[in-house]
Amino acid sequence: MKEFEYFLFENFDADHESQNPSNPRRIFGKETDAVLSVLAQQPANTCVYMDCCGQFGTDIVRKLVDGGILRRSGTAVVFDCPVFLREDAAVLQNGIATKSAMLANLLERNIKEIRACCGAIHNGFSVERNLYHILCGMVFDGSFFAYLSGKGVLAVSRQHPSGLDYLSVLYEKCEELQTLSDELLCSYNRLVNDKCSLQTFGDANGDRFDFYRFFRLMEREDIYGQYKEAKTLLYETYGGADKDALLSDVISLIQSGWCAPSARKLLEQFGYVQNGGVCVPIYTPEHQKYITEIEGVVERCLGEAMSETLIELAGSIDITAVRHGVNRLEIANELYHIMFGFLNEELVLRKIVAAPQQIPGEGRYFKCIEVY
Numbered sequence: 001m002k003e004f005e006y007f008l009f010e011n012f013d014a015d016h017e018s019q020n021p022s023n024p025r026r027i028f029g030k031e032t033d034a035v036l037s038v039l040a041q042q043p044a045n046t047c048v049y050m051d052c053c054g055q056f057g058t059d060i061v062r063k064l065v066d067g068g069i070l071r072r073s074g075t076a077v078v079f080d081c082p083v084f085l086r087e088d089a090a091v092l093q094n095g096i097a098t099k100s101a102m103l104a105n106l107l108e109r110n111i112k113e114i115r116a117c118c119g120a121i122h123n124g125f126s127v128e129r130n131l132y133h134i135l136c137g138m139v140f141d142g143s144f145f146a147y148l149s150g151k152g153v154l155a156v157s158r159q160h161p162s163g164l165d166y167l168s169v170l171y172e173k174c175e176e177l178q179t180l181s182d183e184l185l186c187s188y189n190r191l192v193n194d195k196c197s198l199q200t201f202g203d204a205n206g207d208r209f210d211f212y213r214f215f216r217l218m219e220r221e222d223i224y225g226q227y228k229e230a231k232t233l234l235y236e237t238y239g240g241a242d243k244d245a246l247l248s249d250v251i252s253l254i255q256s257g258w259c260a261p262s263a264r265k266l267l268e269q270f271g272y273v274q275n276g277g278v279c280v281p282i283y284t285p286e287h288q289k290y291i292t293e294i295e296g297v298v299e300r301c302l303g304e305a306m307s308e309t310l311i312e313l314a315g316s317i318d319i320t321a322v323r324h325g326v327n328r329l330e331i332a333n334e335l336y337h338i339m340f341g342f343l344n345e346e347l348v349l350r351k352i353v354a355a356p357q358q359i360p361g362e363g364r365y366f367k368c369i370e371v372y
Contacts, residue, residue: 184341202365
């Protein structure tokens, strides 16, 4: 049986919907792997829906259909979200690596203008470290992503019958795909509300010790290792998993230098505070002008080239998702993540942005704070 990794792009409050029975996180696991393995081992449109229900039970198959993982196609059942299997790896690698280097060349021609914009941000960190957060994260996994969506190049949203809005992506667990799903710099983890965000950006090659993962583990009541001490501190301070109270203390610490001692200790444990003060880059509304200028440069120099590349790949690349008739805008979404992950790696290699540290067992990432 194949095993899969499941990725969600959630357009809903993960904390508020944690116990919702329609939350797709509640159906992923070995039972799901078993169903998907059968589809993965057969040509598209040859897996009969009723046979699948008979083998695994109607309940799990219907949940996967309702959740947008699978789709009925006549009498057959097919994948209905981007799925990447072992045999897709070489095609993806060859199709994207060369194009990402070309895009990096286009960006590098404009790097002086980008550095000048970034140099106006005075937060105690180098231009290269700030560009890592701004260019690799905020722009490529934020504003430029929205720009491409606005051009109709990729999907960022999908409303499901449950009322939840999210996109799903599946990767077969195998060495061949690991560099595309885990080892690229294209993964945001953000504990966020409308005032503040505690975030990390990096690869997914490990179990990142950060606040987003901490709160997701508490949802599943799966606290282990160093998270146990963190949970004790959190409950001592707030009486429970109170995200808004924690983020309010972050704002207080930034603006006044004070927050509850146990909150400060918790922030220190997660690496946001050292010697009593914040030790990671902070981005405030006054920095937004310069970040927007960087966004504009990227749109001008990469907008058309990236759009044409994604349209071409999502329409013609010979991979499982295309053969199953998955929405091409959703395929383009994940191809974009792979593409900008390769692009970010190029920027690190060319020393345009800072190289994130490798933390044993956690992967490569940097932390920062955004204040809105």
